[in-house]
Amino acid sequence: MTDTTETRNISDALGKCLPFLRRYARALTGSQTSGDAFAAASLEAILTDRSVLDGVEVRTGVFRVLYSIWASAGAPIEEGESGMRAKAQKHLAKLTNHSREALLLHSIEGFSFEEVGIIIGVSTDEANELVQIARREMADHVTGSVMIIEDEAVIAMDLESIVSDMGHRVTGIARTQAEAVKLGNEDVPDLILADIQLADNSSGIDAVNDLLGDLGLRPVIFITAFPERLLTGNKPEPAFLISKPYTVDQVLSAVSQAMFFSSTETLHS
Incomplete structure (x- = not known):
């Protein structure tokens, strides 16, 4: 294999990893801005010295580089000493x-x-x-109340079952943006679990932004079949994201992580 071909193959592999590297970095830091900065630093380190990927599959190597950089920086989360940021720091300690x-x-x-x-x-x-x-x-x-925004009945019931079995209280299920805003204001949740595409073609993103405008900042987890489309780094994007089809373990981990961390950034339309 020529150096040019090897470089192209590595570049292609890095491109495929990047959205999910961003997802992991954002979950580590609780912030799109901080997470994306660590992801970018990881790619720069790899491009400077490809030997950091030696001995392992590219995807594993990329995440190893990110983890090493983040850990060597003191494993930081988004700075802030008040409100939910301070709560996150206290929990993480x-x-x-x-x-x-x-x-x-x-x-x-x-x-x-x-x-x-x-x-x-x-x-x-x-x-x-x-x-x-x-x-x-x-x-x-951490336990608390969870609001589910999901228009597919079977998925909504499954998510409700998983969340309830974790010991959280489900405030209700909304199928549209309007239903979500109404439900959220009637029974304020500690966490919002939201699909991106809702019934009547309304947006889970818009629903969440409306709710956070009314209720204030709280953890949010988005669910989508196309996570790479929402992890581009080109605009405000989520810190917590589950891919469809999801596993029970992914929901358990994401809910625990988001509820525990008590911090998120969300998308803006």
Whole structure:
């Protein structure tokens, strides 16, 4: 294989990884701005020295570089010492080191325990244990009320069941933007779980922005079949995002993470 071909193959692989690298970085920091900055720094490091990817599959290597840069910077979350940012910092200080990071890698990004270990620099067994620790610690700390914005009845019922089984109270299910605004103002949720495309062609993004305008900042998780379209870095975008079709484990992890972190940025139309 020529150097030109190898470079092209690596570039193609990096391009495919980038949206999901942004998703992971945003979840780590709780911020689109900070997360995207770490993702960009990771790509710059790889382009400067491709040897950082030696010995591992490109996707695993890219996430390993990101994790290394983020950890070496002191594992920062979005700066701010008041409101939900301060609450997030207080919560994060109580977690076992590397546990939340391992949970995100395994449950949201779909890495095996072996790959998680490679990324964060621990054994496969240690990675497995860190994921279990994170689930226990996050579940023990935070419960609350969740509003679901979803127009497909089967999916809405499934999400309601998952969230309820976690110990959260579901305030209700909305199928349209108008229903969501009405429901949210009648029973204010601690977290919003929203599909992007709703019945009557209204937007879950618009519904969430309306609600946050009325209710104030609160964690939000968006669900979409096309996550790469919402992780471009070109405009305000979500910090927490689940891909369709989702797994139960992804919903469990995302809800725990978002509720625990108590911080998110959302899309603007």
